[in-house]
Amino acid sequence: MSDTATPSVIERFETKLCDEHAICETRKERQGVYSVPIAKLVPLLRDFISNDNARLATITGIDVRDGTELLYHLCFDDHKYVATLKVLVPRTVDAMESITPWLPGAEFIEREIHDLLGIDFTGHPRMERLILSDDWPEGVYPLRRGFKKEDAQP
């Protein structure tokens, strides 16, 4: 990893995030993870994607103790930087605002998270089963903690 990301961009990027009360969790060469309040996430994403030429690589969902962490990976290709915006969706809510209406590329990604982790994306035009088999029981999510293969018997 020879050259590092353009510093000025990271500064600008981090200032923007700090204004929205985001916290930088880890920062390595050319990539960083930032924790963002759930209400600020979608406007931030929209801003980065439309103004800063960012590209949504994918969304990762992780089942943690208090709920589900959603990690939005943004690639700033011009600046050799990958930023990961992290939000925590509480178990009691299990829902998140969908970004598909303005970013159609996120459609499959959100449907996959819906299938595997049970997060409901509100405003998604087609929140249907995508990658699990037809005989998979409703309400069993394979990537949640404590999932056992036996639970999924049809």
Add this chain to the structure above:
Amino acid sequence: MNWKFWSLKKSLFVYHVNAGACNNCDIEILELLTPAYDVERFGIILVGSPRHADVLLVTGVCTRQVKKRLQELYLQTAKPCVVMCIGACALAQGIFAEAYHVGPCVDEVIREVDPNAIIAYVPGCPPKPEAMIMAVVKTWQKLDELAAAEPKPVAPALPEVAGA
């Protein structure tokens, strides 16, 4: 010699089923058709309808969604039909054995509908094209044995094929 088995050896119509494979086996199967290996020399051709098939080439782990379709497919073929499990996944689920979305092994799935099915196994991840041709040769030998043994009931399984 039994003419049925003799002619079966000389002319194998193959139908390829991808039951959840990673493409490695599939591209190697296609490789067999191309000039480098050209299996049409031995009378082996790919056909478009399972009704015409003498050999079902099954690749992949047989996922939950695929299981029923694989059985249905096998029932549609005209017997005698050899099932050839290509690759470690089709053999014994390979690296995916513990995954949550895979069904039973391919041979179990087939045996469920036909206990006497003739099943050949080609190990390797993926098997080399040579190993697949070797598997065909071994299948011929097995067919010879079956021809000699007829009309006794068909032996359950083929020996493992060396290679890869």
Add this chain to the structure above:
Amino acid sequence: MAVGKMVFALILGSIGTLVLGFLAKWVDRKVTARVQWRVGPPWYQPAVDCIKLMGKETVMPAVAQGTGFLITPLVGMAGACVAVTMLWVMNLELGVGFVGDAIVVMYMFAIPALTTILGAAASGNPHASLGASREMKLLLSYELPLTIALLVAIIHTGGSFRIGQIVGAQQEGSMVFMSISGVLAFLVALLCVQAKLGLIPFDMAEAECEIMAGVYTEYSGPPLAVIFMTRFMLLAALPIFLITIFLGGVQLTGWPVLASLIKFVIILVLITLIRNTNPRLRIDQSLRFFWYMLTPVALLALGLALIGRQYGVGWL
């Protein structure tokens, strides 16, 4: 002719044509393989394919109309056998025909296509019915120019609907092919034969590059073997039909054997070449081709032949 002799002729003619058909099919596959830098199958491959299918089980699709589904391949084969035997007999013994046998042979050659349509419809498979509808349209399109081309030959050989006379007149005088209208009619008939054989560019009834699917999707085992054999027989029989009508017939005695063989091989190679160098047409394109292009050409040939006949100009 005695009944015994007729049966004998039927068996001999059918088997001979079948063997010829196996070889013709092999030539076809081998040439295709060589174009693609492959070696291709051994010479006995088509025969072994059929023998193998004979030994296999017949699967009845649940939705199929049983009897119709199974009997149609046999009827098609019977039609091909009868047509082929009539061709052989009338070529070899010029006197035995009857008036109108040329028309009967034409009918008989249409039977395999008709039974294919019926069988495909009976199989209850959507693929097959799609193929059947195409086959039907194709049949409607090529029969007309083929019949007109046949008329040209009949006019040239004295106006009789007897194959014996068509052949006899050509062997005494000159071949139908040795005139402008004859050449035109021959070319029209050659393309119609291509369609009858279901070869590229007119193979839309059975979909892609593999030998099957389409109308034959649901067939397996012996019925499929019968279908294959019928097709192989046609591959041998239709060139003979062309030779009979336009090129002075087939003779199996003395030097003319060689001439007959050369004619057969030339026509077979022509058919294979057309198949290997041409794209597949869409069904509407082929309808347009047969109706708007071949039929006028055939009519032109007919006109020329009539004029030639009227004014005694042999080369027209």
Add this chain to the structure above:
Amino acid sequence: MRSVSKGVNGKRTLIPVGPFHPLQEEPEFFQLWVEGETVVDMDLRISYNHRGIEELSTRKTFDQVPYLVERVCGICSSTHPLAYIRAVETICGCEVPPRAKYQRTMVTELERIHSHLLWVGLAGHFLGYNTVFMWAWKYREPIMEILEKITGNRCAYANAKIGGVRRDIPNELFDDIVRAVDSCWGPTEMLTNAVLDDPVLHARLVDVATLTHEDAIRYCVTGPTARASGVPIDVRRDDPYDAFDLVDWDVITFPEGDVMAKAKVRLLETFEAIKIVKQAVRDCPNGETDAGVEEVPPGEAIGHVEAPRGETFHYVRSDGGRCPVRHKIRAPSYVNVPSFRASCIGQHVADVTIAMAAVDPCYSCTERMAVTKDSKTGNELMDAKELQELSVQRTRWFEKQLGIEPFDKRWGPKLQELLA
């Protein structure tokens, strides 16, 4: 995707593209809604293929995971492990020895060559040039052989490991690598000329299934699909890894976004890949090939590399234990395939197969599994065959309109000359 209503005049026909075709190595499972000859809407049903690799991965140790993820997809089998390994190396903060970097580069680029040639063959098949299919696969063979020689397997190479490479490629084999890639240069050049000069291919490919620059950004596409729409992204340049910043090569970009541009990108990239391999062989230093990573500290990181089809993106989280806590895999096709909606709607049905093939979709990547179809349902769902046939017919029609001989006739003699 929005749900589909009946057409206004009710003339909307559903053509589900049956997912199985004898000559296509992967099944596809599309539903096209067609009015007349024009595609008006489409949907994708891909639930057949899920194997659950992400979950399985959390039960393997860090060193076992590369063997698992290279089985995500057979054609990208060097890039998936590499993306994972990059993520883990970032967590560890270890530096890969230069020799290992160059050797990883060689294998990924050899893979790119064989993958692109495979695509050319399949595209030729879709357009009705079956001979091209046979030929392209024939030229691919030396690459497969050299990969077997240097890694031990024709597919699934398992050459990279955390901190270096699993098996050093001995210097004696370097000449063989150069010879193998050189043998590809001529045929690829010839195929490129054939594509660029061929009027029929122009008619079939230019302005077909155009993915506009805006759509490419909205659908977040990557790889050749994006580069053909004028989005100049390439992970090899934008986030250089291995030896890609140490060798000289170009990112191929075309602004048009049609199928032709995608074909051009792939063909020209093959040359770049050959160049990279030759430079990597030339510059490869002697020395260690393994940094000797002992354990993985807690942390999280992403790793992404450029697969033949686009960006392969992995995210790994470690809690300091033996296994990853979470391992997210995003294959390039997962973002490229949905862009069909932008590129195929409004197209002629006959163009859809080639438009789909243009993305070089990889369904086992997309679902981390593969689709199959039995003939019963396959029949009900009609056929990719039919569609391909339509595509072939269209090529022939153009050939005819332009008064041109079939492709094989035009290019066959030249090719044979070349190979003689």
